[in-house]
Amino acid sequence: MSAETAHRLTLASLRLFSLLPGALGLLRSIFGVSDPRLRLRALGLDLSSPVGLAAGLDKDAEVFEAFGALGFGFVEIGTVTARAQPGNPRPRLFRLPRDRALINRMGFNNHGAEAAARRLSRPRKTIVGANIGRSKVTPNEAAVADYVASAEALAPRADYMVINVSSPNTPSLRELQAIEQLRPLISGVQAAIKRAAPGRAVPLLLKVAPDLHDADLDAIAELSLELNIDGIIATNTTIGRDGLTTPRAEVDALGSGGLSGAPLRERSLRVLKRLRAKVGSRLVLVAAGGIETAEDAWQRICAGATLVQIYSALVYDGPSLPRRIARGLAERVERAGFSSISAAVGRDGRESS
Ligand SMILES: Cc1cc2nc3c(=O)[nH]c(=O)nc-3n(C[C@H](O)[C@H](O)[C@H](O)COP(=O)(O)O)c2cc1C
Secondary structure: OOHHHHHHHHHHHHHHHHHOOOHHHHHHHHHOOOOOOOOEEEOOEEEOOOEEEOOOOOOOOOOHHHHHHOOOOEEEEEEEOOOOEOOOOOOOEEEEHHHOEEEEOOOOOEOOHHHHHHHOOOOOOOOEEEEEOOOOOOOHHHHHHHHHHHHHHHOOOOOEEEEEOOOOOOOOHHHHHOHHHHHHHHHHHHHHHHHHOOOOOOOEEEEEOOOOOHHHHHHHHHHHHHOOOOEEEEOOOEOOOOOOOOOHHHHHHHOOOEEEEHHHHHHHHHHHHHHHHHHOOOOEEEEEOOOOOHHHHHHHHHOOOOEEEEOHHHHHHOOOHHHHHHHHHHHHHHHOOOOOHHHHOOHHHHHHO
């Protein structure tokens, strides 16, 4: 079965299963996470666990309650664009099992911001972030208005918002990471959120690529502080192909796309450390990229991440993964002599200073 067919079947089964009376409660009782050592307050939200589902799995906000019931402390929906769009032609998602990795060039296939906003309008138990990107038909010169339209639709319904300027699969999207482009984009989205959700402080984060040069990362960190956004997600997928054991010819034959999973681990960790060194605890850092185990998650938290996100490892390890990672984290909190996971955030920096 192709990777995308498997993905669609999984989502469809989860969606159908969730409709059965009592199903979500059952999932929660088997997989749910309720451990006082993992509860934390971040981004003004009370979370049951720092382990979240990364963007791209529940693109259209269809199954976030099921993922919440599986033990994720929060779920990021999207990337959603202002206009509905089909994404790139298939095949566009590939497994690299030898590397516990994925390559995807989905290209923001989604039903559009209005549809996602409608799905988020019902009361919910799960904390949901809305990740927005630029519609493919919109050129970068008109990007601000495109993001603003999505932000206006989603901010009233989201617990936090994410500006995604780091997907490699929408032509020239990553150019929006340049400071001159990023400044009006962030300001525009901030104003849109204020207009659309008056009186409610909806936290805004920026999601960055793992392929940025240090100087660019530093500039993004400075701008984020200057414009007072709430956090940075490090990282999206990489366009690099380093560290793979799958033969190069096989990898090349798959074509372009973002690489995620285990081979991304070191690169994402490095970006996180660089950002932490620059912003300290003034921004909430969210780590994503190659997190597969409790030890990986703990390492990111000790390096300065308040929250972590998972995608590829879930594909390889299945639905018990969020709970397994949560348990391992709770054990580590205990072993370190802390009463809460929050105390471990940035521990490495404190020890070395
Ligand atoms: C199939 C697939 C689709 C993705 N789609 C998105 C997306 O729409 N928006 C986004 O911000 N990140 C997207 N991502 C990136 C993930 O959110 C995450 O940042 C990345 O995969 C690294 O985490 P991982 O190594 O745990 O997979 C996608 C990843 C995969 C594998």
